[in-house]
Amino acid sequence: MxxxxxxxxxxxxxxxxxxxxxxxxxxxxxxxxxxxxxxxxxxxxxxxxxxxxxxxxxxxxxxxxxxxxxxxxxxxxxxxxLPEPLLTGAGLVASGSAPVDPTEAAEVGEQVSLALLVVLETxxxxxxxxxxxxxxxxxxxxxxxxxxxxxxxxxxxxxxxxxxxxxxxRPRFDTDRQSQREVTERFFAACASGDLAALLAVLAPDVVLVSDGGGKAKAALRPILGAEKVARFVAATATQGFSLPGLRVEVAEVNGAPGIVAWAGEEPLLAMSLVVADGVVEQVLIVRNPDKLSGLSAAANDF
CATH class of the missing domain: 1.20.140 (Butyryl-CoA Dehydrogenase, subunit A; domain 3)
Structure with missing residues (x-):
């Protein structure tokens, strides 16, 4: 053996x-x-x-x-x-996997973005x-x-x-990782503060939001189109979510790019992936189905 x-x-x-x-x-x-x-x-x-x-x-x-x-x-x-999200930061590539060096981690880098995996489904x-x-x-x-x-x-x-x-x-995206992270952090700060104007400033006019609850978690049953509708949905969701006891929300590397993850204690609640192009958010992909969050739970303690 x-x-x-x-x-x-x-x-x-x-x-x-x-x-x-x-x-x-x-x-x-x-x-x-x-x-x-x-x-x-x-x-x-x-x-x-x-x-x-x-x-x-x-x-x-x-x-x-x-x-x-x-x-x-x-x-x-x-x-x-939506595909199951995967934390690719902190040297992890899968639940139960051993740490890997940065060159090996490239195997699950930008090529496994949630947006690309959605395209591969077709x-x-x-x-x-x-x-x-x-x-x-x-x-x-x-x-x-x-x-x-x-x-x-x-x-x-x-x-x-x-x-x-x-x-x-395949959606357009900024290849500059620093730009991606800055936009993600601006988006996160606007969500945390409930600042609708700041959210609108970071969203592309034709932004699309897709949320996957699988009938097991609260989510929109259809894609949401347009900056104003997306901003209002995100702001309302954030207002409800930030009131949960023991909530922990952070910017982390999700599927090879900066994203947002949330846990209630040790239980993963959601993973959010943003497609950033020309300094604004073009797509917001949110996975809330608890059956799809095993790629977060094993890495939760590493953040």
Whole structure:
């Protein structure tokens, strides 16, 4: 068992990252990693020429198997569906994961923004797998083809379609991390003070807010459009939320960018991700469904 665990642990974070970006779910990604371990521990490893390729192929195919049932569940989901948020600061990439250095943490950096994961939901499962393996992890066409059991020609065509699809729908965002954080902190301060004018000043005129409560937490059942409506919704929500006993709200790194997280004691309440472009907030994505906050709870004590 020990001899099997060491090589698997070397690639555990990579496997989680691949599965998370394909599924948009922390819990499902962790299940994929566990299933991959079971297959790895039962495999004849003497016949495995490339451990990394074998494990990535296993995790990718396990994730693909889960995507059909996951999409079926979303058809009956209450209100808008958003991916599960993930704290990527404090050296964490998943609940239960060991600390990683900054270069390894890049695997779950800007490429796993909630806004991008929402766009990836509009790809077919195989196109999403191709995009993740090729565009995010930089695998060659031959490697992607081998992982998916497809020809290089077919993979190249899917990669082109997926890339164009994502490019057309991916929101604009400021690449300057300092600018992102400054805008996020201004947004947070306006929420905390209930200053409607300050909120309006930091929101783009055509800002969109999407909140995911899954029928289990208070959230808007439809996207909210426009700066004034978004500001009023956020201000009202903040006024109610800040009155909760033991509430702790902070700016933290959520899915590779500055965001806002809240806990009541040790229980996670929400994660908020902002898409910042040209110094203002273009999108506000709020996850409140308690079933989707496992990516926050394990890291709560690190802030």
């Amino acid at each position: 020990t001899s099997a665990l060491a090589p698997f642990d070397r690639h555990r974070r990579l496997l989680f990252s691949v599965a998370y970006q394909m599924l948009g779910s922390v819990s499902d990604a962790e299940d994929v990693v566990q299933d991959a371990w079971l297959r790895w521990s039962a495999a004849d490893r003497s016949e495995v020429a490339d451990e990394r390729a074998y494990l990535v192929q296993t995790a990718t195919r396990l994730a693909l198997d889960r995507m059909t049932s996951a999409r079926s569940r979303r058809e009956s989901y209450v209100g808008p569906w 790809l077919s499962p195989t196109e999403r797998a191709v995009f993740v393996l090729r565009e995010v992890f930089g695998m060659s066409m031959a490697e992607v083809a081998g992982t998916l059991g497809r020809t290089e020609v077919a993979v190249r065509q899917m990669a082109h379609r997926a890339r164009e699809h994502v490019r057309a729908r």
